[in-house]
Ligand SMILES: [Fe+2]
């Protein structure tokens with residue numbers, strides 16, 4: 001979703017994935033990636049590489065634009081100048097991220113219009129977490145801190161991937177995300193160290209968000225030859241579980257440090273293995289949410305449809321008949 | 331020249347109405363964030379809304395130096411009848427036609443107001459006016475280009491914008507509702523006054539709109555929407571204020 | 587059905603979840619421009635990315651906020667992507683400089699050996 005959490009590794013055999021690719025071109029392509037070189041838009045690439053990249057970057061773009069909605073819930077209600085300005089700037093950044101990512105995906109040959117249509121028709125997927133409501137101000141704080149933290153774990157890994165335009169977009173995105181993370185943390189700290197009402201509010205929000213956050217990184221991947229190839233092509237930069245581990249290791253201590261609790265009695269670090277142990281979240285719920293049946297999926301897509309619809313007359317008026325569309329350079 | 335009490339009152343009145351205009355319009359325009367007509371414009375419009383709120387903060391800080399409460403208290407605890415914004419800025423965002431026309435009318439007024447204030451005798455305000463010159467220049471540049479391109483964009487967009495101009499000209503004139511201390515402000519060299527501002531604004535926006543192909547209603551035939559500066563507002567303001575203060579009021583003593 | 591949202595902006599829009607399809611037609615989001623930013627006088631403009639815009643004037647408006655809303659900038663260029671002529675990565679070998687092109691590099695000129703040898707010959 002955010003990068004590689006939802007690449008579909010369907011267990012196809014290596015053979016069927018690359019069967020009809022030119023072996024010489026494929027070897028060159030793989031050698032380039034193995035050498036740490038980047039692939040650029042007009043380069044030859046295996047069909048599967050293009051397909052998975054488009055899917056991955058597009059879903060990431062959708063997650064950014066849909067991701068602006070739950071926090072947008074609080075834009076008109078952010079308490080005070082400081083929070084108001086920061087929240088606006090943060091949500092604005094997320095819209096900017098969608099812009100950057102859609103452009104990166106476009107270099108692979110899918111237009112922004114097609115991507116948007118696939119989103120609003122429910123054909124494309126996006127991150128599960130944005131299908132949950134943000135009923136209190138503290139929810140927006142938890143989103144800004146922990147969802148963005150999760151996103152950063154994914155995005156940092158993916159910025160070392162093999163496709164040039166995606167890496168470049170992620171570089172800019174990661175720089176902005178560090179502001180989001182700081183803003184979110186600051187916001188949570190104010191609530192957690194504030195009055196009893198504030199503390200209760202942030203504690204409740206944290207409990208609400210914990211399962212979606214655990215879901216965020218995707219289900220444990222089954223190892224398959226397909227996923228091995230995607231790793232070799234530097235499309236998938238780590239397993240879902242390893243990303244989840246990175247996140248837990250970095251943020252659970254910070255959460256506990258604030259005296260906040262998490263709704264998983266089994267959550268602990270295994271000092272021997274160094275790994276975090278936890279109760280496996282309900283993956284059936286995840287599947288439901290990803291496939292359109294989360295608490296807010298319908299609203300999110302309806303809002304996107306409305307936004308496109310409301311802007312249509314503006315775009316129609318501005319359209320330049322002589323325009324020549326080519327995909328962005330890089 | 332020494333400021334008399336009337337000068338200070340006039341200055342505060344001026345700062346309050348400016349700050350309230352920016353605060354309320356900034357809040358309104360922020361509603362487009364994430365919902366704009368295209369991603370790129372969404373980002374631009376959001377930046378301008380942020381600028382407005384930032385500018386209102388700077389003005390509330392000046393008020394604080396003049397003895398008023400801190401900006402958060404002043405901005406987020408008053409009721410509608412204590413607000414001095416014009417009625418124009420408090421209306422809901424409507425469609426992009428209304429939002430753009432309001433942006434065009436208001437930001438040109440604001441640009442000229444700040445231009446006039448760049449040499450006010452009240453130094454701190456002059457500094458604020460200079461500080462935001464670049465921001466506001468971008469705003470009017472943005473507004474002008476949109477108004478022009480939408481005039482050229484065919485009958486639908488031309489018609490919508492022309493209609494919005496017609497419908498909102500009186501509301502825009504409400505921006506220039508004179509305050510109680512106009513003559514004191516002028517005499518002290520604090521501000522050239524709302525009448526002067528309105529004339530300069532008309533001299534700017536009317537030819538500009540006409541050059542794009544729009545027609546502009548006559549001032550003589552248009553009733554300005556007055557009252558906002560005196561705390562008389564439409565029914566749209568109080569719900570917005572309730573929204574802005576919703577979180578604060580959960581726990582008024584808390585630090586957010 | 588009108589959507590009742592937690593987001594007051596959405597509730598205010600009285601959004602009917604059936605009323606609009608929002609489908610985009612081809613090129614409804616315009617063509618693309620490439621953006622070049624100059625951060626400081628005296629430096630080169632650098633390519634920073636691309637964006638969609640209906641015309642160059644708006645491309646500048648959008649580029650200013652999408653690519654320059656943080657940090658410093660003094661100048662911007664936007665160019666229609668379709669107007670940029672580019673080389674092929676397949677032709678990257680045209681940039682290869684062979685060993686025999688050393689004569690273009692300052693390191694190829696090492697006169698001190700010769701001068702020292704000359705001096706040694708003069709004063710044995
Ligand atoms: Fe983001």
Ligand SMILES: [Fe+2]
Pocket residue numbers: 094148151177180
């Ligand atoms: Fe973010």
Ligand SMILES: [Fe+2]
Pocket residue numbers: 378381382437440466469
């Ligand atoms: Fe402005």
